[in-house]
Amino acid sequence: MExxxxxxxxxxxxxDAYEQGETYGSVSKEDLVKTYDETLNKVNDKDVVMGKVxxxxxxxxxxxxxxxxxxVVPMSEFRYxxxxxxxxxxxxxxESQEDKKGQLILSHKKARASRSWERVxxxxxxxxxxxxxxxxxxxxxxxxxxxxxxxxxxxxxxDVKPIRDYDVFVGKTMEFKIVKxxxxxxxxxxxxxxLIEAELEQQKKDIIxxxxxxxxxxxxxxxxxxxxxxxxxxxxxxxxxxxxxxWGRVSHPEEIVQLDQKINVVILDFDDEKKRIALGxxxxxxxxxxxxxxxxxxxxxxxxxxxxMADYGAFIEIAAGVEGLIHVSEMSWTQHLRxxxxxxxxxxxxxxxxxxxxxxxxxxxxxIKQLKADPWEDIDTRFPVGSKHTAKVRxxxxxxxxxxxxxxxxxxxxxxxxxxxxxxxxxSEFTQIGGEIDVQVLEIDKENRRLxxxxxxxxxxxxxxxxxxxxxxxxxxxxxxxxxxxGAVISLPYGVEGFATPKHLVKEDGSQAVVxxxxxxxxxxxxxxxxxxxxxxxxxxxxxxxxxxxEAAGEKRASGKKAKEEQTxxxxxxxxxxxxxxxxxxxxxxxxxxxx
Numbered sequence: 041m042e043x044x045x046x047x048x049x050x051x052x053x054x055x056d057a058y059e060q061g062e063t064y065g066s067v068s069k070e071d072l073v074k075t076y077d078e079t080l081n082k083v084n085d086k087d088v089v090m091g092k093v094x095x096x097x098x099x100x101x102x103x104x105x106x107x108x109x110x111x112v113v114p115m116s117e118f119r120y121x122x123x124x125x126x127x128x129x130x131x132x133x134x135e136s137q138e139d140k141k142g143q144l145i146l147s148h149k150k151a152r153a154s155r156s157w158e159r160v161x162x163x164x165x166x167x168x169x170x171x172x173x174x175x176x177x178x179x180x181x182x183x184x185x186x187x188x189x190x191x192x193x194x195x196x197x198x199d200v201k202p203i204r205d206y207d208v209f210v211g212k213t214m215e216f217k218i219v220k221x222x223x224x225x226x227x228x229x230x231x232x233x234x235l236i237e238a239e240l241e242q243q244k245k246d247i248i249x250x251x252x253x254x255x256x257x258x259x260x261x262x263x264x265x266x267x268x269x270x271x272x273x274x275x276x277x278x279x280x281x282x283x284x285x286x287w288g289r290v291s292h293p294e295e296i297v298q299l300d301q302k303i304n305v306v307i308l309d310f311d312d313e314k315k316r317i318a319l320g321x322x323x324x325x326x327x328x329x330x331x332x333x334x335x336x337x338x339x340x341x342x343x344x345x346x347x348x349m350a351d352y353g354a355f356i357e358i359a360a361g362v363e364g365l366i367h368v369s370e371m372s373w374t375q376h377l378r379x380x381x382x383x384x385x386x387x388x389x390x391x392x393x394x395x396x397x398x399x400x401x402x403x404x405x406x407x408i409k410q411l412k413a414d415p416w417e418d419i420d421t422r423f424p425v426g427s428k429h430t431a432k433v434r435x436x437x438x439x440x441x442x443x444x445x446x447x448x449x450x451x452x453x454x455x456x457x458x459x460x461x462x463x464x465x466x467x468s469e470f471t472q473i474g475g476e477i478d479v480q481v482l483e484i485d486k487e488n489r490r491l492x493x494x495x496x497x498x499x500x501x502x503x504x505x506x507x508x509x510x511x512x513x514x515x516x517x518x519x520x521x522x523x524x525x526x527g528a529v530i531s532l533p534y535g536v537e538g539f540a541t542p543k544h545l546v547k548e549d550g551s552q553a554v555v556x557x558x559x560x561x562x563x564x565x566x567x568x569x570x571x572x573x574x575x576x577x578x579x580x581x582x583x584x585x586x587x588x589x590x591e592a593a594g595e596k597r598a599s600g601k602k603a604k605e606e607q608t609x610x611x612x613x614x615x616x617x618x619x620x621x622x623x624x625x626x627x628x629x630x631x632x633x634x635x636x
Contacts, residue, residue: 087134088151093126103132103146111146118148120173120185122213152188159187160228164218172216172230174209182209184216184230191218197231200240201262201272204299244275251317253307256324261301269293271305271319278317280305285321287328287361289347296321328361329402338394342406346388351379356392356406363404366392370407373415373448383408415448416489423449423491425481428498433475441467443477443493451491453479460496460503460571461536463529503568506536510563510573515580518561520545520553528553530561530575537573538563544576553577 091105101113101124113132118124133150152159163170172184172191181194193216195203203209220229259271259278268281285296297303305319336342344356344364353367371383384390392406415422423429423445431443431451441453458470471477483492510516510532518530518538527541540561545553553559562583565574 088131088155089134090129091132091146093124093128093130095126096124101130101148103130103148105132105134105144105146107137107144109138109144111144113146113148119211120213121171149188156187156189157226160189160191160218160221164221167217169215169217169235170230171213173213174211176210177206182206186216186218186228186230189226189228191216191228191230193230193232197229197233200233200236200275240275247274247276251307251310253309255307256304257307258302259305259319261297261299261303264293264297264299266292269297271303273305273317276317278305278307278319280319280321284308284319284323287322287325288357289355289363322361327402328359329399332359332362332399336394336397338397340394341391341411342394343389343391344406346384346386346390349381349384349386351381354380354384356390358404364392364394364406365404366406366408370395370405370409373409373412374444374450409448415446416486419449419484419486419491423481423484425484428478428480430476431479431493433471433473433477435473436467438466441471441477443479445479445491449491450489451479451481451493453477453493453495457482457494457496460499460501461534463537502534502536503571506534506573507566507568509534510536510538510566512563512566515560515562517558518575519558520555523555528555532561532573532575538575539573540575540577544578546578548581 089105091103091111093101094104094110095102096115099115101115101118102110103113104110111132111134113130118130124130130148131151132146132148135145135147135150137144162168170186172186172193174193175183175185175190177183178192181192181196182198184191184193195206197219198206198209214232215235216230216232217234218228219231219234221227257273259273261269262272262277263270266282268279269285271278271280280293282290282293285293290296303321304324305321306323307317308320308323309318310316342358342364344358346354347357347363348355351368353365353370355363355365357363366380368378368380368383371380372378390408391411392408393410394404395407395410396403396405398404429445431445433441434444434450435442438455440455441458442450443453444450453467455464455467458464458467462470464470477495478498479493479495480497481491482494482497485491516532518532520528521531521537522529527539528545530538530540532538538561542552544564547553547559559577560580561575561577562579563573564576564579565572567573
């Protein structure tokens, strides 16, 4: 009640006007309207004004510009600024003071565009950091909304490290610097990389100044090539060569590291300006040879994987970073050197025998033929002298044929032991490489690991028979198969060949015999040990002529004697005939008759 006593009525209150419904007191209604209008901003269509965000949802933003009603802006126009909140001041363009619903229509996009060119030039001039909204990808980079202008962000200017997936940046709002403006074509180029380069440059200088060989640093895999891995050490790049990734063999660095992987590396070397930094990864772990079992010794059998092949041998990895070489000569007991690829291939898991082991030099030689018995250890019992076998022809020489009876057991058939009868100039006339041939062991040379073999010994010596057929003076039909300077080779019956000198090839008419001519030949020499038969054609007609002459001379002598005897009988004195005379005459008559 006490408070009520202190309330005093308004002295000049117009009760009459109040009764009539007028409540403005002494101030007229017009004055009040005028005063109200003066409190509102005076705006015109197409003006750009500042407003305050009063509320917002997913679709629209309500902005108060001090007008009688608030305006509405589509939320899509603020995509470039995801940090927008109630209370923020934004510039808007007045599209219309009232639409059909009496609503104030505003546009933030047009407000930005109306002075965007001025803003971008100002930002370039002042080296200002601005915000932009990445709208989409384009060839070579991204399209960025900056002050309502579509600016180009090259892919190389997104970050200091290469970007592999551009799509992850679409829809993001980031800070940029304007780096280039083409006034004629209204083109704007922006960069995000430029913002961080200055800071990284300083970091780079700090890192480089502290670099030391042997220092261990953490880095990030920046790029992977076929020859190595580039590591980002915090603004400074270093290279791990493929040979420094692992103690074992590496086909491609991707087997060891992955992009963006964080790893510890050791500094191996760098140039004077520290622009080229050589890094190592394998050096952070002990060398595998140092961890190799102390019990491993020559003669032990080890298991391993073929990692590299060459014609001269294969490298076997028995543990990561521990390799041994199997030379091709240690792959088989055979003495025929073949390519190592004939025995194994990369990736094969094999067993081998340790032949040499040098821990200081970190070298090891291995063999696989030692897993099998040496075929020459019991050669005398398995291939004794006189035994018969089938061998494979491996190679020819002018003096014989090299054959292999079994893997590691080689032998030589001398050219003279191929055939009893044929005169073989080169083994290729008799057999062929890769073919099979029956042999008999003639001699064993265990020290030099070589057998002396024969082929003709499998048959009886036909010269024992030829000795009874081609006797000296015997005549046989033959064919001239080859003519040489010193004579001709003649093919005789039974597959045997003979030889005749030029003077023994003269025919009866004085002409010389030629190749492929068939004629008779007389044996003038037979040598069983040398397997030689000397023939003559001319000797046949020469001997006939001599024989004819002898016969003619003999007949002449016989006819002279006969005439003398007859003369004696006629002119001799007539004597008394006796019984003895009659017997003599009868014998003479018989003789004469025989002569006629």
